[in-house]
Amino acid sequence: MNAITDAAVRASNLPEASTDYAVELRGLTRRFGTNVILQNLDLKIRSGAFVALLGRSGSGKSTLLRTLARLDPATAGTLRAPAATTAVFQEPRLLPWKRVWRNVALGLRVAAPRERAEAALDEVGLSHRHQAWPLTLSGGEAQRVALARALVREPELLLLDEPFAALDALTRLRMQLLVSALWQAHRPAVLLVTHDVDEALRLADRVLLLDQGRIALDIDVDAPRPRHHDGAAFMAQRAMLLAALGVVE
């Protein structure tokens, strides 16, 4: 837990840093000119929790993720997130001129980076693709490399920005199972940005719904894993989330 404290102190604007939470936001605001994207947001994410962030296009969910990743600045408020934060985006963002294992090992400051990278690739089921060029991979394979590249860094916070959106339906299901298994094995806090209510309810312990820069809904999902898409509780939560997103079935 020492690492978390160190990271927290370094990244913190808050006087008291708590190790129970991977993420703590207070009054986080982000404006582009007069356009308010995130409005006075308060949010805590427990260490090791799997949180899904739903919202319509333009609700600010990607901005929130990018702020946590320190890719975008905040206009006001305080933000505490671990230094060990990694992200997987909708596109795999691999360097095409480096072989797969080198992509995973890039920037890894450990004793045997190649062995670590290859172990991570084995874990996402790509033992046979260590030496491949990224442009020869399928969409699902490339996204698994991106996951291995994120996990090999042993993040305390893993940010997933619609990582399955560009995949076909079957690959998406397989990737969801893989992410679920990897999360259970490594236990980083996860923030998954998605449009997909079913995906959120399948994977997350807690679902947030962002609307016009505010958190409109914050619900716990305590169904046992592995989850199945049936049962009254699931249907009720699904209907509630869809209604909040403006979809009535």
Place this chain on the structure above:
Amino acid sequence: MPILSQTISASPSAWRPPAGLRRAVAPMALLALWQAVAALGFTSPQTMPAPSLILASLWQLIMSGQLGPNLLASLFRVSVGLAAGIAAGIMLGLAAGLSRLGEDFIDPTVQMARTLPHLALLPLMILWFGIGETPKIVIIALGASFPIYLNLFAAIRGTDRKLLEAAGMLGLSAWEVIWHVVLPSALPNFLVGLRQALGLAWISLVVAEQINATSGIGYLVMNAQEFLQTDVIFDGLLVYAALGLATDRLVRSLERRLLAWRPALLAN
């Protein structure tokens, strides 16, 4: 009732010659026509010598020891000029591409200078540096540096922002990002610039050697013009073509090695 039907099968009887052979047919036919026209006396050797005559005189140039030293003189000028021009283009391109300050300082000046056809500077170069090797080398270097600079600068600035973001999240330092992301991503366009630079270097060489040269392929050709040795002029053209082809091959093989990760090259 119309029925669309198509039999898709390669009939075994239709033998097709290999692509290399097919592509060689037209040039070979032209050469044969040229040889026939010359042999039948339709053209005089002073205007259009037969291919056989040109080859014979090329052989003689080689055996008499005239070609070797002049070829070396030309190659020396091109190599030194290219090396200097490429080095200058790379340094300016990196400085302007990697820093805003460098861009403000370098880019407007280079952009203005490049609108001037660099060969127009040859008379000035001769006034400044005399008629020795220096003006020839400087004009070759000048011509080669512009495409290198322009392509490298644009390529560095065109680096995919998403890759830069991803690399930043992996905890790479600024120099590591340049080394692992920016430079490899600029490499394909740099090689395009290199190919243009080589083309320009040969053009600069031809022009530079036709003025006040006492050695080189251009000197051979200008000399031949004075003595109406049309066959030797053709020999000079042949040598220039061979040199251009050879350097183009060189860049291609460089591309195959350095850009092995690209899908177009992977398919081969």
